[in-house]
Amino acid sequence: MSLPSSSTTTPAERGQCQAIDLIQKIHRIDDYWQPRVVAEMNDYQFKVVKVHGEFQWHVHAETDETFIVLEGELHIHHRASLSDEGVIVLRAGQMAVVPKGVEHRPSAQAEVKMLLVEPRGVVNTGDGAPGVRTVENDQWI
Template identity: 75%
Template sequence: MPHNPAAAPAERGQCQAIDLIQKIDSIDGHWEPRVVAEMNDYQFKVVKVQGEFPWHVHAETDETFVVLEGELKITYRGHTGREGVIVLRAGNMAVVPKGVEHQPSAVAQVKMLLIEPRGVVNAGDGASGPRTVQNDQWI
C-alpha cells in the first residue's frame, strides 16, 4: 500500500490492533522491512533479520530498534568518536542517533519493530546494494 496522506486511519494502521508477530511471520525473507502503521510522518516497520547488515549511517534521522524475539547486536561508531556495542533481547529497544554509523547483526533470527521517518532508506544515506529495499512496502 503506497503512502496516501489522505488515507483513512484504518488504512494507515490506525484505530486497530496490529499483531506484530503475525505480520512478521508473513514476511518471506530477512532484512526486508514492511510498514504496518504510520504516526504523523513516522513509520512502524516489522522485519525478520539474521546475519550481518552492512555498515551504514542516517545523517538526518535517528533510528529506533525494538526487539520482539531473539537477540540483536548493534555495533556503532559515531562522529563523536564513541564506539561500542548494544545488545538487545526481547523486550529491549535502542535508539541509534543520526550521524552514527552502525551495523546490526544477529546470529539467530530476530523479529523486531523499526521506527523511523517515512522515506528513510534502510541501507543508509545514498546506499544501494543487495539489502536495500523499496520504501513504503506495506504488509
C-alpha cells in the same frame, strides 16, 4: 485491510484505530532484512522485520533510528569514528535509539523479530549507495 507486501500504496487507515499483531505480520515476510510498514503516526512509520546474519555498515545523517526487539537477540555495532566502536545488545522487550549521524551495523546470530520506528522515506541502508539489501520504501504488509 491488509495489502500484499509488494504494495507501495498506503492503506487508508494507516494502521490506526485497530489492533496490529506484529508477530503475525512478521510471519508474512519471506526474507530477512526486508522491513514492511504496519502503521504510521504523523510522519513516522512502524516497520516489522526479521533479521539473521550481519547487515552492512551505514549511517542516517538526517534522522535517529529506533530498534525494538520482539523476539531474539540483536547486536547493534556502532561507531562515531574508526577508533570509537561499541555494541548494544538487545533482547526481547528491549529497545535502543541510534542517533542520526552514527554509523551502525545490526547483526543477529539467530533469527530476530523486531519493530523499527523511523520517519517515512528513510532508506534502510542509509545515506550510502543502494546495495543488494536496499529495500524500496513504503511497502506495507
